[in-house]
Amino acid sequence: MSFRFYKLLTCPEGRMKDTYIKKFDSVYGSEDSYYGIELRSEFTDYFKEKNINGFCALDLGCGEGRYSLFLAQKGCHVFSADRSSAGIRKLKTTAEMHHLPIRAEVIDIENFVFEENRFDIIIAATVLDHLYGQLRQTTINGIKKSLKPGGILYVNVFTVSDPGYKAKISAASQSSPENISDTAECMEYYFEENELKGVFGNLNILYYYEGVELDVSHGRPHDHGWACLLAEKPAETV
Numbered sequence: 001m002s003f004r005f006y007k008l009l010t011c012p013e014g015r016m017k018d019t020y021i022k023k024f025d026s027v028y029g030s031e032d033s034y035y036g037i038e039l040r041s042e043f044t045d046y047f048k049e050k051n052i053n054g055f056c057a058l059d060l061g062c063g064e065g066r067y068s069l070f071l072a073q074k075g076c077h078v079f080s081a082d083r084s085s086a087g088i089r090k091l092k093t094t095a096e097m098h099h100l101p102i103r104a105e106v107i108d109i110e111n112f113v114f115e116e117n118r119f120d121i122i123i124a125a126t127v128l129d130h131l132y133g134q135l136r137q138t139t140i141n142g143i144k145k146s147l148k149p150g151g152i153l154y155v156n157v158f159t160v161s162d163p164g165y166k167a168k169i170s171a172a173s174q175s176s177p178e179n180i181s182d183t184a185e186c187m188e189y190y191f192e193e194n195e196l197k198g199v200f201g202n203l204n205i206l207y208y209y210e211g212v213e214l215d216v217s218h219g220r221p222h223d224h225g226w227a228c229l230l231a232e233k234p235a236e237t238v
């Protein structure tokens, strides 16, 4: 498949949107957590000792809500948004069962209203790479706007080092390689080297990592090219 044809297939007009939603509804349909419950260590290492009781958090593209659940267990009030109704249903059930302060809603990020200085913590874990160009940019701007001064942002995305990217731009990709994720078909974009750091460059970067890692949490073992960022919005100067 040529790169140009791939771009046409993933056009922003949303020709593939229903397919992507169905794919996530289907993978979240089983009783187990599709991506597992483990979180990346840079996230847990940062938050485990922090007192975030009563903080207000946003988990964008929360899926089944593993990041939301961690924050809510630490007393954070979490707003969790995803366009997969199966993911949101599962998260609501878990949150109710454990009496956790999570408000989970089926929302397409296209329709999400980013209020200014609203959240102490924002999480966007492997979701910016699921958004087409213009929506990705407005979401990045929205995240920066909605994070309170002094607030913490955690983002991770897949990069051009991901085998899914290499397969999609390669004309030989029709023979599906063994080491790509089974949800790679829903990816709109793979970040360039250091791109994630660049787009949030006006925040104080606390942690940044890029690398390729083996993922055994779902489907057959496969690799992922990661970029992961923890950053703090500078306090307002008066």
Ligand SMILES: C[S@@+](CC[C@H](N)C(=O)[O-])C[C@H]1O[C@@H](n2cnc3c(N)ncnc32)[C@H](O)[C@@H]1O
Pocket (backbone or CB within 6 Å): 021, 024, 035, 060, 061, 062, 063, 064, 065, 066, 067, 081, 082, 083, 084, 087, 107, 108, 109, 110, 124, 125, 126, 127, 130, 131, 183
């Ligand atoms: C790879 S999953 C990550 C889920 C979760 N953040 C995690 O790490 O477990 C990507 C998620 O983004 C959601 N998503 C993709 N595009 C979206 C959009 N435009 N609006 C809302 N959710 C979206 C998908 O439904 C899916 O649940």
